[in-house]
Amino acid sequence: MVLKIMSSFKMESSEINANDAFKIGKGYNEMLPFPTAINENPKDQTSKLSLTEKLKNWSIQGFEHHNIRDELNRIMSDKSLFHGDVNLGKEEQRVQTLKQLLAIAQGIFDKGLVQITDLREDPSKILAMMDIVSQFDDDSLMTKLIVNNFLFGAAVFNLGTERHHKLLPEIQSGRLLGCFAMTELGHGSNVRSLETTATYDPKTNEFIINTPLRTSTKWWIGNAGHATISSVFARLIIDGKDQEVHCFLVPIRKSNGIDLLPGIRIGDVGAKFGLNGVDNGWIQFENVRIPATNLLDRFGSVEGGVYSSPIKSPSRRFANILAQMITGRITISFGTTRTLKSGLIIATRYASKRLQFGPTSTGPEIPILSYPTHQLTIMPMIASAYAFDAIKVYLGRRFQERTDEAEIHVLASGLKAMISQYTTVSLMELRRLCGGHGYGSYSRYGRLIATVDVGRTFEGDNTLLLQQVAKDLLTQFKKEYSGNKFTGTLKYLGKNTSLLISGMNPLTTMRSDDAHLLSFQFLLDSMEFRSSKLLIQSAQTVSKNYKQTKDSFAAWNQSLEILIHLAKAHTETVIVTKFIESINKEKDIEVRSTLKKLCQLYGLYIIRQDFEFFRNSNYLKKGKAKAIIKLVGQLCSELSQNALVLVKGFGNEEHLMESPLGMEDGDLYENICKQVGGNFTRNNYLNSKL
Numbered sequence: 001m002v003l004k005i006m007s008s009f010k011m012e013s014s015e016i017n018a019n020d021a022f023k024i025g026k027g028y029n030e031m032l033p034f035p036t037a038i039n040e041n042p043k044d045q046t047s048k049l050s051l052t053e054k055l056k057n058w059s060i061q062g063f064e065h066h067n068i069r070d071e072l073n074r075i076m077s078d079k080s081l082f083h084g085d086v087n088l089g090k091e092e093q094r095v096q097t098l099k100q101l102l103a104i105a106q107g108i109f110d111k112g113l114v115q116i117t118d119l120r121e122d123p124s125k126i127l128a129m130m131d132i133v134s135q136f137d138d139d140s141l142m143t144k145l146i147v148n149n150f151l152f153g154a155a156v157f158n159l160g161t162e163r164h165h166k167l168l169p170e171i172q173s174g175r176l177l178g179c180f181a182m183t184e185l186g187h188g189s190n191v192r193s194l195e196t197t198a199t200y201d202p203k204t205n206e207f208i209i210n211t212p213l214r215t216s217t218k219w220w221i222g223n224a225g226h227a228t229i230s231s232v233f234a235r236l237i238i239d240g241k242d243q244e245v246h247c248f249l250v251p252i253r254k255s256n257g258i259d260l261l262p263g264i265r266i267g268d269v270g271a272k273f274g275l276n277g278v279d280n281g282w283i284q285f286e287n288v289r290i291p292a293t294n295l296l297d298r299f300g301s302v303e304g305g306v307y308s309s310p311i312k313s314p315s316r317r318f319a320n321i322l323a324q325m326i327t328g329r330i331t332i333s334f335g336t337t338r339t340l341k342s343g344l345i346i347a348t349r350y351a352s353k354r355l356q357f358g359p360t361s362t363g364p365e366i367p368i369l370s371y372p373t374h375q376l377t378i379m380p381m382i383a384s385a386y387a388f389d390a391i392k393v394y395l396g397r398r399f400q401e402r403t404d405e406a407e408i409h410v411l412a413s414g415l416k417a418m419i420s421q422y423t424t425v426s427l428m429e430l431r432r433l434c435g436g437h438g439y440g441s442y443s444r445y446g447r448l449i450a451t452v453d454v455g456r457t458f459e460g461d462n463t464l465l466l467q468q469v470a471k472d473l474l475t476q477f478k479k480e481y482s483g484n485k486f487t488g489t490l491k492y493l494g495k496n497t498s499l500l501i502s503g504m505n506p507l508t509t510m511r512s513d514d515a516h517l518l519s520f521q522f523l524l525d526s527m528e529f530r531s532s533k534l535l536i537q538s539a540q541t542v543s544k545n546y547k548q549t550k551d552s553f554a555a556w557n558q559s560l561e562i563l564i565h566l567a568k569a570h571t572e573t574v575i576v577t578k579f580i581e582s583i584n585k586e587k588d589i590e591v592r593s594t595l596k597k598l599c600q601l602y603g604l605y606i607i608r609q610d611f612e613f614f615r616n617s618n619y620l621k622k623g624k625a626k627a628i629i630k631l632v633g634q635l636c637s638e639l640s641q642n643a644l645v646l647v648k649g650f651g652n653e654e655h656l657m658e659s660p661l662g663m664e665d666g667d668l669y670e671n672i673c674k675q676v677g678g679n680f681t682r683n684n685y686l687n688s689k690l
């Protein structure tokens, strides 16, 4: 095993030679409890490389667009502009990110490779583009691109009508930089309670935009330092009546991009944990007049001084407005999976090169990847990254087809919440697996963690997104309950009703043989049972709390714990289901057998993480739980033998890795020293002492 890990890496002559490695490998192999490889017929390194190619192709099905990827790689290989210099100050970073955005605007959008209109025409092009951009060391670029093109640009495209669409070529080319001003100092998640006002003036056919209170100040607004125009979410007031929140185009700077327009105040919200290349700011409006045509009027318009909307219910209208902004959420799931992969590549390559301790105090040491504690941490994460790929491919396809907006909404919300949370926690662990080297800025973990952490908050706070998933499931449950015929997302409930009533067969709860536990059927049954039970329990809990409180808001809040559990369980059920479907469809035997093991590990690991539920529900007897723990360990050990191949199969672009711990050449210590280099700069204190 050690040989396999090490032979994929270039040897360092100063430490150990290939013969020594072989000796270590042989010696350690004898200690390994489960020395089997993924491939039934282990082949040489060349065939493994082709496996990585095949895995890479599998993970981007439906959004390949090699022309877009190649062009982006060409643009981003200019290291004078696209480099992750950790020593740049905030202002320099912001200028650099702007230049990077403009390079992509000109190289990709101006050439017509991707368009904002692809949001509807061909979203797979946008996903392919983001799949490369999200691998760049500094996610400020990805965030700024999303803000300009897929929040501001998407607002113009999705909330506006034809007269607004003529701005799209200017926006995507970077000639018209815009920001997306939704959040306020006093309100983030509760967008329906925003306070900024847009009051209609019938005399001039204009709206007057105002920030009535300090708490109404637009806050966190990305691109606020560079934008000349903003899509502002404000309450539409007409004839003294509040028609609730709509979106307006409000110019904020003169065309020179520097001077503010009258009535506009803008400031910097300052340095952040990460993403310091993004110019997040605050904006206030004082009697700023805009033509009535600047209302993005797809869902509500003012003609001849009269307000009208194709959607009568204000809450449904508002939900429709927000639903249009789903692209950001989807790209976060895609981008965050890439971040998880970057973290995994670094930790795995590092762990295969880092030697600590050995069987004897004087003899050779072994790679830290050989330790079961390491394997138990890394391998379920690698399996998760592949599971996320499977569901991403499915989500991408559904987003492309757009046949069931409700399903896309639930899936995109659940996945964004689950993947960003999982990745944030995982990266902390991966950093720890790299020891002190992980803590150095040069490891890249600091930047990865800071980036992914905010993904839990923006584009919808995770707890609120999971509540939306739970709410949708309960609504569907209520609708289909009377007919006892569950369809679509809730099909699994139909299969489980008798089980939930009569309870589990005691023989099944005890069955602990490998064939049973490793079968896809067991994994699916477990996931579906858990979701079904939690759905019914959630409905009962909300109903019981309502009976007690007679207040639906209070009843919902008192049920939050189980509702969040339900949303997570449901999302994991969909992930496992789609992962299995994808594997069953896979024709290549090598890919299928590799993914099968990863899926077994992913499924069993989820069950292991939620033992409390499964044991309390009498789904698993003690012996079965113990057998699962043992199998998880075995799978981790087996899969770790091919860990380097598996992370190479992620298909991350090597030229965007930017961490000396995770470079493919394996010159670990030389790369670290090269990157750190230099001497201490003498500071004033030292100078004064000398």
Ligand SMILES: Cc1cc2nc3c(=O)[nH]c(=O)nc-3n(C[C@H](O)[C@H](O)[C@H](O)COP(=O)(O)OP(=O)(O)OC[C@H]3O[C@@H](n4cnc5c(N)ncnc54)[C@H](O)[C@@H]3O)c2cc1C
Pocket: 147, 180, 181, 182, 183, 187, 188, 189, 190, 219, 220, 221, 222, 223, 272, 275, 280, 454, 457, 458, 459, 460, 461, 462, 463, 464
């Ligand atoms: C770096 C960065 C960039 C951003 N860029 C932009 C931008 O360009 N444009 C823009 O408009 N906005 C932007 N935002 C704002 C972002 O969208 C909001 O921060 C986000 O929507 C969350 O809102 P909040 O910060 O007000 O959190 P809150 O809504 O105040 O949430 C705080 C906490 O309370 C919890 N909570 C709130 N309500 C409930 C509830 N009902 N049930 C249970 N728990 C609850 C949340 O889970 C969370 O843990 C950005 C934010 C950041 C950090």
